[in-house]
Amino acid sequence: MSDVQSALRDRVSTMRPAARVEKLRQRYTKIKNKVVIDVARILTRTMKETEGEPLVVRRAKAFAAIVRGVPVNIYPDELYVGWLWSEPRGSEIFIKYTDLEKELDTISTRKYTPFLLDDADKRILKEEIFPYWKKYFYSPIIPPEAKKMGIRKAPITPVLFHYVVNYEKVLKRGISGIKREAEDRMARLDLTDPDDIKKVPFLEGVIVALEAAAEIGERFAAKARELAAMEREEKRKEELLKIAEICVRVPANPARTFYEAMQSVWFVHMMVGWEAGFHGGQSIGRADQYLYPFYERDIREGRLTEELAQELIDCWFMRFSQMFSLLPENEAVFMSNHTSAHHIDIGGLKADGNDATNALSYMFLEAMMHTPGMVEPTIGLLVHSKTPERILIKACQLTALGGGYPQFINNDVLVDNLLSRGATSGGKPVSLEDARTFGGCVGCHEPSLHTMESGWTVGQNQHLAALMECVMTNGWCRVHNTRRGLETGDPGQFKTFEEVREALRKQIIHRMKVGAIAANLGEELLQPTLFTSALTEDCIENGTPREEGGARYSLGAVSFDGAVDAGNSLAAVKKLVFEEKKITMEQLCTALDHNFKGYEDIRKLCLEAPKFGNDNDYVDEQVAWITHLTTEEAKKYLSRYGGTKYPIQVLLSSFVPLGMGVGALPSGRLAGEPLSDGVSPTVGSDTKGPTAVLKSVGRLNNAEVGLSQTLNMKLDPVIFTTDEGFKRLADLIRVFVDQKVDHLQINVVSSDTLIAAQKTPEHYKDLVVKVAGYNARFVDLHKDLQDSIIARTEHGL
Amino acid sequence: MNELKGLIYNLQPFAVHDGPGIRTLIYMKGCPLRCLWCSTPQTQKMGYEIIHIESHCRKCGRCAEVCSNGAIMIPPEGNLMIDRKRCTYCAKCIEICPHQALELAGKYMTVPELFDEIEKDQPFFRRSNGGITMGGGEATMQHEFVAEFLKKCKQHYIHTAMETCGHIAWEHLEKLLTYLDLIYLDIKHMDSPMHKTLTGVANDFVLDNARKVCSSHPVIFRIPVVPGINDSYENISATAKFAAAMGENLLRIELLPYHQFGAQTYFRLGRKYELSGIEPPEDSHMRRLKILVESFGIKAQIGG
Ligand code: SF4
Numbered sequence A: 001m002s003d004v005q006s007a008l009r010d011r012v013s014t015m016r017p018a019a020r021v022e023k024l025r026q027r028y029t030k031i032k033n034k035v036v037i038d039v040a041r042i043l044t045r046t047m048k049e050t051e052g053e054p055l056v057v058r059r060a061k062a063f064a065a066i067v068r069g070v071p072v073n074i075y076p077d078e079l080y081v082g083w084l085w086s087e088p089r090g091s092e093i094f095i096k097y098t099d100l101e102k103e104l105d106t107i108s109t110r111k112y113t114p115f116l117l118d119d120a121d122k123r124i125l126k127e128e129i130f131p132y133w134k135k136y137f138y139s140p141i142i143p144p145e146a147k148k149m150g151i152r153k154a155p156i157t158p159v160l161f162h163y164v165v166n167y168e169k170v171l172k173r174g175i176s177g178i179k180r181e182a183e184d185r186m187a188r189l190d191l192t193d194p195d196d197i198k199k200v201p202f203l204e205g206v207i208v209a210l211e212a213a214a215e216i217g218e219r220f221a222a223k224a225r226e227l228a229a230m231e232r233e234e235k236r237k238e239e240l241l242k243i244a245e246i247c248v249r250v251p252a253n254p255a256r257t258f259y260e261a262m263q264s265v266w267f268v269h270m271m272v273g274w275e276a277g278f279h280g281g282q283s284i285g286r287a288d289q290y291l292y293p294f295y296e297r298d299i300r301e302g303r304l305t306e307e308l309a310q311e312l313i314d315c316w317f318m319r320f321s322q323m324f325s326l327l328p329e330n331e332a333v334f335m336s337n338h339t340s341a342h343h344i345d346i347g348g349l350k351a352d353g354n355d356a357t358n359a360l361s362y363m364f365l366e367a368m369m370h371t372p373g374m375v376e377p378t379i380g381l382l383v384h385s386k387t388p389e390r391i392l393i394k395a396c397q398l399t400a401l402g403g404g405y406p407q408f409i410n411n412d413v414l415v416d417n418l419l420s421r422g423a424t425s426g427g428k429p430v431s432l433e434d435a436r437t438f439g440g441c442v443g444c445h446e447p448s449l450h451t452m453e454s455g456w457t458v459g460q461n462q463h464l465a466a467l468m469e470c471v472m473t474n475g476w477c478r479v480h481n482t483r484r485g486l487e488t489g490d491p492g493q494f495k496t497f498e499e500v501r502e503a504l505r506k507q508i509i510h511r512m513k514v515g516a517i518a519a520n521l522g523e524e525l526l527q528p529t530l531f532t533s534a535l536t537e538d539c540i541e542n543g544t545p546r547e548e549g550g551a552r553y554s555l556g557a558v559s560f561d562g563a564v565d566a567g568n569s570l571a572a573v574k575k576l577v578f579e580e581k582k583i584t585m586e587q588l589c590t591a592l593d594h595n596f597k598g599y600e601d602i603r604k605l606c607l608e609a610p611k612f613g614n615d616n617d618y619v620d621e622q623v624a625w626i627t628h629l630t631t632e633e634a635k636k637y638l639s640r641y642g643g644t645k646y647p648i649q650v651l652l653s654s655f656v657p658l659g660m661g662v663g664a665l666p667s668g669r670l671a672g673e674p675l676s677d678g679v680s681p682t683v684g685s686d687t688k689g690p691t692a693v694l695k696s697v698g699r700l701n702n703a704e705v706g707l708s709q710t711l712n713m714k715l716d717p718v719i720f721t722t723d724e725g726f727k728r729l730a731d732l733i734r735v736f737v738d739q740k741v742d743h744l745q746i747n748v749v750s751s752d753t754l755i756a757a758q759k760t761p762e763h764y765k766d767l768v769v770k771v772a773g774y775n776a777r778f779v780d781l782h783k784d785l786q787d788s789i790i791a792r793t794e795h796g797l
Numbered sequence B: 001m002n003e004l005k006g007l008i009y010n011l012q013p014f015a016v017h018d019g020p021g022i023r024t025l026i027y028m029k030g031c032p033l034r035c036l037w038c039s040t041p042q043t044q045k046m047g048y049e050i051i052h053i054e055s056h057c058r059k060c061g062r063c064a065e066v067c068s069n070g071a072i073m074i075p076p077e078g079n080l081m082i083d084r085k086r087c088t089y090c091a092k093c094i095e096i097c098p099h100q101a102l103e104l105a106g107k108y109m110t111v112p113e114l115f116d117e118i119e120k121d122q123p124f125f126r127r128s129n130g131g132i133t134m135g136g137g138e139a140t141m142q143h144e145f146v147a148e149f150l151k152k153c154k155q156h157y158i159h160t161a162m163e164t165c166g167h168i169a170w171e172h173l174e175k176l177l178t179y180l181d182l183i184y185l186d187i188k189h190m191d192s193p194m195h196k197t198l199t200g201v202a203n204d205f206v207l208d209n210a211r212k213v214c215s216s217h218p219v220i221f222r223i224p225v226v227p228g229i230n231d232s233y234e235n236i237s238a239t240a241k242f243a244a245a246m247g248e249n250l251l252r253i254e255l256l257p258y259h260q261f262g263a264q265t266y267f268r269l270g271r272k273y274e275l276s277g278i279e280p281p282e283d284s285h286m287r288r289l290k291i292l293v294e295s296f297g298i299k300a301q302i303g304g
């Protein structure tokens, strides 16, 4: 933390962090990332041993073996037990990353986010784990028709991610209570009904999984008692005995206290990861809501003080930040220290449409102030027209500290979004009360109906910028010199702007179909989950896992990118070629073919054409048209397990590598340059500042983009020189709500600081920047990405 | 009909330091003063100016080729040179420059055109109790246009503020006051001969106008604090003393620490930056000046 930032933190934070919090925080930042294979090893071995049994039963047994077999470690000073991957900074190995197998030897020495890896573990990975999973995930059959459309390999998506399981139910009934529910369902099956017979293996599996899950607490309790017996220090001994007492109780039984509830949620979250892997987006949900009754009762009955509660929250928060996704090198370059986006929502609405903010909402924000340098949890404030000014100001104060949190999620748009789904998510239309109560985000900031959704996978990105290039090349990709899209005709022959748009329309329609097919192929590889399904409504009642449509709502996803680049390009073509007639289509195509080299005059015209993000209808309506079309097309396709596919434009930092594959565009963008990030304006083109950006994005029909699109904004910290700055930002957020923009993440950091950080990275390890939907340490980022973050137009003064 | 037009340098939305709420700051062209420390010299001249952004320039020579007045010279070494006396501001060079290295400072707009632009941020004004602030340059130099524009803002319930150097005939200022909610008035130096040396004009107009404005409108005095020039205790005390006599309408004094953000612009306009040796004031000095002002019973603030 820089001096300026720590001074600001002292000004806005309402409570000093407990000594333990600072001690742990310091400790965590020093630990190196490490590959931990316990889960993968146990899973693989069990799968081998159970060959021949029904898949649901095998997965259930594997889950049970993991819960009973992973090492039980308790670390000094910690108030909670259990690490997702055995230890802080441990990371699972994503079996889906085929490239990782080849990189095992260099993983601990590579430049971006290296991970330590034991030699013995490496051998097990090479000899047992990768070879086993290959046959499942590496060779799906691609139908000849799909091959013809250019689908060469199916995206490997072994699990559904992006969901929130029913933590509240665990807190109220305990895992054992839910197990009884499954047993009861089994007893109620009508075995004369063939449909019910099919449910037997799943329910059997659920019971096996929940039985094991209920034992997790006892394993840690035993360890805590053992350590307590050896502990010399009285205070720590007490803490360990307290931990033992809690673990005996949860998650098997309902939680009685706030502390128990927090540990119980953590256990469940951990086990969700063990079963399904943290491929991203397994989220915590509206924790301030379901934890509040426990907090309130403890405070009322004198069991808990605010200080202790804050310490518990701070420590809990830091646990989410201690695992980075192990990515293959080509991805790690752009997504260093990529985390899994454990999203937590705060604030929001109650079922009756009133504001739901409570004391915990504030304390969660405070926890983020206490733990600088931590990149998780991905915290979002659900803002709506009734959000109290006080929580909004607190959120803006956290924003001012520069970590990029909280994200602002427009709750009013979220409700519109969920209601507008109608029957497209596989179940009956969402009720207004459910939309308010269970509406929240998952992952980076994707809208979701918590506890009742299947989760989804992102099959394959559809590159709209590349499709715009295809319009200008009759389907050709200039960078790779191959056919990429449809042949929509010689662009030189287009006589009207409508013909250009029609060509893009055809390209998009075609590509979304390809995307749907690719996603379908990926969805075929899903393996059922038992524990996670049991905690998703209504899988037990339906006797069916999430992966087969057991959830109350199921949906798929088709991801797209480059809507802004394509829209800027359309506007430039419309203005320069068809309205002002300054250039012809042929001249423009030639200039693009040469990446504007020797055609600087044309590029100048292109750059001066209207750009999205400046409150200019002329171009905004092009982007809106593209977004709408893409959305409509996505929703035409069903997902395997019910519901339609939903559009999403959340790119993390892939807008940088994706840009490398796209040639010059009529927007004036050169070949290889980064694409725009979600609906954020193209770097450097938003010359009018944040107000114009919000107006432009507000012009899009954001509620219809089912899984949202990212808006990132950078603010100069100079607006916070006086306390008035917080209020100004809060006012800006009010307009964000008014204008129906659905997501906003604000990065407050000066470019001078960033440039300094490039020069002396060792001094700036604390510097967390928003990349796109997730946050990362700036110094860990690739130089290109650093540069593009710096270049993003400075707003403010 | 010869429609009234204003010469505007730039609009800055989301301005947060020049009046309440979120505001759009309108930089008007033209200023009767020539303050040595001016950070926006491109607004001083009442007329167009050519800005050359040396870091974008690749010295390709295209601009010199199209200039029919021979105003542009490209020496083999060093920077491109523009003979601003020969330039007729035809903007041909700007159109041709492929690297966005040339800019024209100044744009004529009608009142409705300017209003349409600022109206876009109405949703922000409404939420933040913000509005528009006239700045520059010196907005009062184009008082007819500004009066019409402010009148239109008031017709649409938009809060209006203006920054002024105060060097203007009272009848012009008075007309503008009808449509203004808040005035920022610069008091650059209390000593009149010194004021003349620093800004090119004496301060009698300024002080006289200050008294008159304070009798009817909420006013904030601004002092650009320039080390070695006007930052003495003596001068600041004199200003505070003057302010103390203004009565309730004087809301506060804002002490704006001198900065060099504008230095580059002089260079881009082909001008010399006269204050190059001066560093921004120390924070501690600024804090002392604040306390000094407060000792006169006047509210003080560092920065806008
Ligand atoms: S045309 Fe532009 S880039 Fe070329 S010399 Fe002139 S100012 Fe420089």
Ligand code: SF4
Pocket (backbone or CB within 6 Å): B050, B066, B067, B068, B069, B070, B071, B072, B082, B086, B087, B088, B089, B090, B091, B092, B093, B094
């Ligand atoms: S504006 Fe016209 S006259 Fe002036 S330098 Fe450019 S081309 Fe020459």
